[in-house]
Amino acid sequence: MDFRLTPAEETFREEFRKWLNQTLPGDWDPFNQPTFKEPEKIRDTYRAFQKKLSEAGYAGIHYDKAYGGQGRSLMEGVIVSQEMGRRCISVVMPGVITHGMALPLIYFCGTEDQKKKFIPKILDGSHLWCQGFSEPDAGSDVANISTMAVRDGDNYIVNGQKVWTSMAHFADYCLLVVRTDPDSRKHKGLSYLLVDMSLPGIDPRPMTQITGEAEFNEVFFDNVRVPVSSLIGEEGQGWKMAITTLMFERAMGDVVISAAYETNVEKLIRMAATTKNSGQPVIEDPVYRQQIAQSYIEIMALKYHGLRNFSSHIKTGIPGPEGSIGKLLWSEPNQRITETAMDMQGPAGQIAGGPWSVQNGSWQYAFLRSKGNTIEAGTSEIQRNIIGERVLGLPKDASRDKSAS
Amino acid sequence: MDITLSKTQQNIAQEARRFLKKECPSEYVQKMFKDPQGMTDDLWRKMAEMDWMAMRIPENYGGMGMEQIDMSLLLEEMGRVVLPGPFFSTVILAGETILAAGTDTQKRQYLSAIADGKAKATLALHEPDGGSDLGYIDMSGTRNGEDFILNGTKLYVPDAHLADFIVVPVRTGTTGEPADTISLFVMSAREKGVTISPLPTMDGTRKLSAVICRDVQLTKASILGELNKGWHPLMHALQRAQVGLCAEAVGGAQKAMEIASDYAKVRVQYDQPIGSFQAVKHMCAQMFTETESSRSMLYWASWAQDFGAENEATIAASSAKAYCTDAFTNVAAKGIQVLGGTGFTMENEMHLYLKRAKANQAALGTPVYHRERIMQLLASAVQ
Numbered sequence: 001m002d003f004r005l006t007p008a009e010e011t012f013r014e015e016f017r018k019w020l021n022q023t024l025p026g027d028w029d030p031f032n033q034p035t036f037k038e039p040e041k042i043r044d045t046y047r048a049f050q051k052k053l054s055e056a057g058y059a060g061i062h063y064d065k066a067y068g069g070q071g072r073s074l075m076e077g078v079i080v081s082q083e084m085g086r087r088c089i090s091v092v093m094p095g096v097i098t099h100g101m102a103l104p105l106i107y108f109c110g111t112e113d114q115k116k117k118f119i120p121k122i123l124d125g126s127h128l129w130c131q132g133f134s135e136p137d138a139g140s141d142v143a144n145i146s147t148m149a150v151r152d153g154d155n156y157i158v159n160g161q162k163v164w165t166s167m168a169h170f171a172d173y174c175l176l177v178v179r180t181d182p183d184s185r186k187h188k189g190l191s192y193l194l195v196d197m198s199l200p201g202i203d204p205r206p207m208t209q210i211t212g213e214a215e216f217n218e219v220f221f222d223n224v225r226v227p228v229s230s231l232i233g234e235e236g237q238g239w240k241m242a243i244t245t246l247m248f249e250r251a252m253g254d255v256v257i258s259a260a261y262e263t264n265v266e267k268l269i270r271m272a273a274t275t276k277n278s279g280q281p282v283i284e285d286p287v288y289r290q291q292i293a294q295s296y297i298e299i300m301a302l303k304y305h306g307l308r309n310f311s312s313h314i315k316t317g318i319p320g321p322e323g324s325i326g327k328l329l330w331s332e333p334n335q336r337i338t339e340t341a342m343d344m345q346g347p348a349g350q351i352a353g354g355p356w357s358v359q360n361g362s363w364q365y366a367f368l369r370s371k372g373n374t375i376e377a378g379t380s381e382i383q384r385n386i387i388g389e390r391v392l393g394l395p396k397d398a399s400r401d402k403s404a405s
Numbered sequence: 406m407d408i409t410l411s412k413t414q415q416n417i418a419q420e421a422r423r424f425l426k427k428e429c430p431s432e433y434v435q436k437m438f439k440d441p442q443g444m445t446d447d448l449w450r451k452m453a454e455m456d457w458m459a460m461r462i463p464e465n466y467g468g469m470g471m472e473q474i475d476m477s478l479l480l481e482e483m484g485r486v487v488l489p490g491p492f493f494s495t496v497i498l499a500g501e502t503i504l505a506a507g508t509d510t511q512k513r514q515y516l517s518a519i520a521d522g523k524a525k526a527t528l529a530l531h532e533p534d535g536g537s538d539l540g541y542i543d544m545s546g547t548r549n550g551e552d553f554i555l556n557g558t559k560l561y562v563p564d565a566h567l568a569d570f571i572v573v574p575v576r577t578g579t580t581g582e583p584a585d586t587i588s589l590f591v592m593s594a595r596e597k598g599v600t601i602s603p604l605p606t607m608d609g610t611r612k613l614s615a616v617i618c619r620d621v622q623l624t625k626a627s628i629l630g631e632l633n634k635g636w637h638p639l640m641h642a643l644q645r646a647q648v649g650l651c652a653e654a655v656g657g658a659q660k661a662m663e664i665a666s667d668y669a670k671v672r673v674q675y676d677q678p679i680g681s682f683q684a685v686k687h688m689c690a691q692m693f694t695e696t697e698s699s700r701s702m703l704y705w706a707s708w709a710q711d712f713g714a715e716n717e718a719t720i721a722a723s724s725a726k727a728y729c730t731d732a733f734t735n736v737a738a739k740g741i742q743v744l745g746g747t748g749f750t751m752e753n754e755m756h757l758y759l760k761r762a763k764a765n766q767a768a769l770g771t772p773v774y775h776r777e778r779i780m781q782l783l784a785s786a787v788q
Binding site: 002005265300315325394397 | 406407408409410411414474666669670677678680681682683686687689690691693694697698699701702704705707708709712713721724727728773775776777779780783784787
């Protein structure tokens, strides 16, 4: 057992860290970046950064050189992701779905043409992706998807509605889950299409979320003609394909997010040192000391659990049972961190910005945004069902059992 | 980076599980829970034959010189069955302290006896009014010529009633920080002036005693290592012991989770197994989540004791101590809830897990103590 990096990996980390320091603006503050209130700005920031990353040879570290990657090791891929996580780049820039879902899915399941067409454009920052999963009647019950894709010659005609589609209003492409077999039920008969968002008949309508910004959308598909060449994998195999491919990315995602949250805990401590209660720094208050330390501990659990999961995945190629809990290990602790931060501010917790706010109101945003963490990418309840049923082998509840058969 | 278990390490765990399943079934533990001794000589001898006492002791003192992670895997299996008896006090508390502080001669004398299973021992650390403060050491060691006279009370001393010798941190310096005033004495449990009184414990599988010293006269040779320099080696040994409690906690939580989820699969109410109800299923899922993440913390903390920088070893031990023992307590409490009335009986084994969980939370620094220690380290790093 060894938690250390090799000397070569350490050197690589130092190099990349140095590059990041030189490349990011001197006053880079991840907590003070454009939000989804300025969609063009957030997109352009992402594109410019990703382009620099690509030019410097840091984009797609563990992906094949033939598609614009760097052909380096998975560990080096993790190192780059960790460092970007540490500076909170991957958290504040809208590339999570592009790099965490679209890229691996196309890389592992796409045809040669699809790989050549899409991967270089993802890596150089030209294309941003969104994913069309949830629908009004298919939230946690995602297999209930009813958006239809009916074959018509060389095209699919797509009709239906997606919802909670993050970044659809400025994404270039969509990883769209559709039902290609109208007689199918549940997971069977679902397929993935790689859809150009500029096609006629696609109408994204931004929805304002509790933070006041519009990160996600309703997306309407009205007789959209999508070329058959956009199908990824086999028809009807979409579900299985997605689950196996994305397991590994989840493991990597946990590692990235723990790096970002480590930075958040540091920020929390700095805030505690400068924010006062009854004239005394909050950091001297034993109650908050306990809460801050507990948050640190929870982030260490996420970090080392993520690394352990990643490590056993690399070694055995099989995701172990430890992979299934990562989502719970980051979403709930992040809510606790932001709640602690708000509590520490006392009455200033009400102020969302301006001169009398604490750390420019960034925690007020983070507090609200964190409420989405236990909903997005599978609610906590669904995660616990998955653990209970697939890991522990507990029976499904009677009503769900019936509807699935 | 490789955070997986080697074949040898997997074997340690498998062999231990096989042995303990046979030699330490739940009926035995329930019996020992009520037994004043708390373990049979027969089991102690068999464990010594497995070379378990020798694992962490260096080869030149008759041991096997293995790593902390190897010991953690063994302790995980011991926690799984809530092993009663003085293994932890002898091998971890006394053994690690002597290993960290003793001179070559002392190690040869004491560690060889531990490695062979010939001696049982313990560490008498806590004192009245000290709470979780590991540095609150008031027992006095006053010079009397070449000798020292010990006076004071040590509490919550694990398995002192079975110990052949006891390691005792004592205040020998008059003023200053613990780093310059604490000495570690090793004394026979039958030394003149030593009184050992068993205390009624909630967890019957871990017997505790009060150890009172009244004018106990010890020679200078009884000091482990140097006079007044016991604090740092003690802290190093305690970190390993904290990690040891985490290992027990992970094993205990794992088994409590298995008992609960197995029960939820077969216990039928309203015509269906209770595990199909999400209220129960989610409790089991939460038990799994806390257990599995505790195991990751345990691996980190174990590794850090041998290979991490000093600061990392400390923060990892404290983080794991707080996280894993909290998790074990949550898991065992949920275990009782899933089992319902059955789980609330002495007859069912679940009570053993809850009681051990609380004992491990309370011993060697509560989670509150460790969180404060972490906060001190974090605050000094950020500011």
